[in-house]
Amino acid sequence: MKRKIGFDLDATLIKMEVIELASAKLGYKFSSLDMYNWGFTDFPEDVRAEIHRLFNSPELCDKAVPTKGSQQKIRDLARNNHLVLITARDEVIRDATVVMMKKLFPSIKDINFVHPHESKVKIMLEKRLDIWVDDAPHGVTDSLNNGIKTYLVSNDHTKYNRNCIDPLKSSFSDLFNVILAVSEINF
16 A cells, blocks of 8 residues: 655754754854754854754755665655655755755655744645654644654654653554654554
8 A cells, every 4th residue: 555654854864963063163062962952942042043044054955964774764665655755944945955855865756845933734734644754743743633643753863852752652652653763664
């Protein structure tokens, strides 16, 4: 049976190295493991400003690195499924994101964008996703609240979603799986 599987991009299919890039430029040694929320409020103001600048720069796409095993898993899943990317990116880097996807994940041809502060639910429902894969607690909650089987990627290079795992599991135990990498998707 051909499934429609949706994927988030940052910290799901690619490592989110924006914190490392921003802090290195400014002489800090922060990493994604220091991030506890998507507002980046745990960082000094100059680091936050550089992070936001990078999220609006093609440089973010140029330096993208796939998460371990994600490219092979995407190739495998694409054989028998329709793969959908839904990512929150500003208009200024959307073209660079498409180029990056064609280079790193050419099997995903259905690429969709929302504004960085916009929910992905509308597109999830329009695409009639059977499965959603995301690292962000708000994206996981959105999909679960709409009856979409969901995988939370809680990988070894981020920490911000660790405190939400147990409450989500207890609220959505019949729909929810926690994986450490996209390569662990199994159905």
